Amino acid sequence: MATLGQELKQQREARGKSLEEISRTTNIAVRLLHAIERDDYRELPGELYNRSFIRQLAQAVGYDEARALQLYERQSGSPHIPTDEEVSRAPEILPPPKTGNALLLTLSLAVVVVVAAGTSYAFPGWWQVFGGWFVSLKSAPSPQAPPAVEPTPPPTAPTEAPPPPMEGLTLELRATGKCWTRLQLDDSRPEEFVLLPDDVRLYRAKEKIVLSLGALQAVSVTVNGRALQLPSRDGITVKRAVITPDTLETGVVSGLTRASNLQ
Numbered sequence: 523m524a525t526l527g528q529e530l531k532q533q534r535e536a537r538g539k540s541l542e543e544i545s546r547t548t549n550i551a552v553r554l555l556h557a558i559e560r561d562d563y564r565e566l567p568g569e570l571y572n573r574s575f576i577r578q579l580a581q582a583v584g585y586d587e588a589r590a591l592q593l594y595e596r597q598s599g600s601p602h603i604p605t606d607e608e609v610s611r612a613p614e615i616l617p618p619p620k621t622g623n624a625l626l627l628t629l630s631l632a633v634v635v636v637v638a639a640g641t642s643y644a645f646p647g648w649w650q651v652f653g654g655w656f657v658s659l660k661s662a663p664s665p666q667a668p669p670a671v672e673p674t675p676p677p678t679a680p681t682e683a684p685p686p687p688m689e690g691l692t693l694e695l696r697a698t699g700k701c702w703t704r705l706q707l708d709d710s711r712p713e714e715f716v717l718l719p720d721d722v723r724l725y726r727a728k729e730k731i732v733l734s735l736g737a738l739q740a741v742s743v744t745v746n747g748r749a750l751q752l753p754s755r756d757g758i759t760v761k762r763a764v765i766t767p768d769t770l771e772t773g774v775v776s777g778l779t780r781a782s783n784l785q
Contacts, residue, residue, distance in 0.1 A: 526576070526593035527561040533583040534559075548578045555579060563598050569714075570702065570736055570759055572600075601714065690728045691765065692746050697721040699740030706732040717741060729767070735760040746770055 524532070534544070541555045557565035558579055566572045573591060580590040594600065695703070697717035706712040707727040717723070717740070725731070733752070735741055738760050743750050745765055752763045752775055764776045 525561050526590060526597060527559040529593070530579055530583060530585055530590070531559040533585045537583055539583060544579065544582045548575075548582055550575050550578060561597060563594075568761075569600060570704070570734060570761065572598075573736075574759070690726060691731055691767065693725040693727065693731055693733075693765070694742075694744040695721070695723045695725075696742040696744070697740055698742070699737060701740040702736030703741070704734040731765040733760065733763050733765065750775060 534541075541552050541559075544550070545552045545555060554566060554575060557563070558576060563572060566575065572594070576590050576594050577587045579585075580587045693705075695717060697719060699719055701717045702714070703717050704712055704714050705725065707725055708730055712732070731745070733743070735752070736759055738752060738754050738758060743752060748770055750765065750769070752760045754760050766776075769775055
């Protein structure tokens with residue numbers, strides 16, 4: 523069975539396109555296109571860029587992008603990220619019907635009916651006794667109301683001191699679309715996941731947050747209640763943006779970037 527690189531190369535040659543021509547239209551370096559056709563993913567800059575380069579190359583040569591990503595995940599061992607079509611096909615899980623309250627109400631009404639019927643059978647005139655007692659209560663003079671007393675105003679509460687400044691970093695990710703995300707809190711192990719539309723996630727760190735995003739426009743990033751503008755080379759992705767307490771004071775988000783692999 524042909525590998526991803528072999529199939530992309532065959533498709534490119536069948537269309538009579540050179541790597542230099544594809545490099546000019548996609549802005550991907552020729553050496554990176556060579557690496558994809560050789561199935562040598564170690565030459566590529568990283569997981570986020572790998573998927574973008576493979577998708578652009580497949581589109582340029584008329585190859586199915588979804589199949590290209592499937593072959594890439596199978597060969598490289600990369601975790602699968604569901605597409606929009608796969609997410610839309612997921613079955614909707616409906617909550618079970620709430621029958622417990624209705625059943626309890628029905629049983630309670632049945633017990634009341636049985637007790638009333640049994641009382642009427644054993645004491646036929648019970649309603650007359652209780653009816654006369656209710657009439658006597660109604661005709662009895664009402665007790666004189668006590669004199670009105672003006673309410674005493676409540677003591678003035680002492681002015682509360684302002685809350686102490688927030689310690690550490692509280693990150694809020696609010697998604698409006700689907701976005702691949704990579705997150706590292708302090709020195710913990712990085713975590714990769716996919717944000718779906720309307721997802722809201724909160725994370726806490728003491729000194730540092732390192733964040734990568736596959737779709738910057740689909741996620742609102744807030745730290746300690748302050749919205750941040752993350753750096754992006756192409757206006758779409760964010761590569762290892764570093765957020766520290768100094769970030770909130772200066773408003774400058776630094777990045778742990780390597781030498782650029784783009785032409």
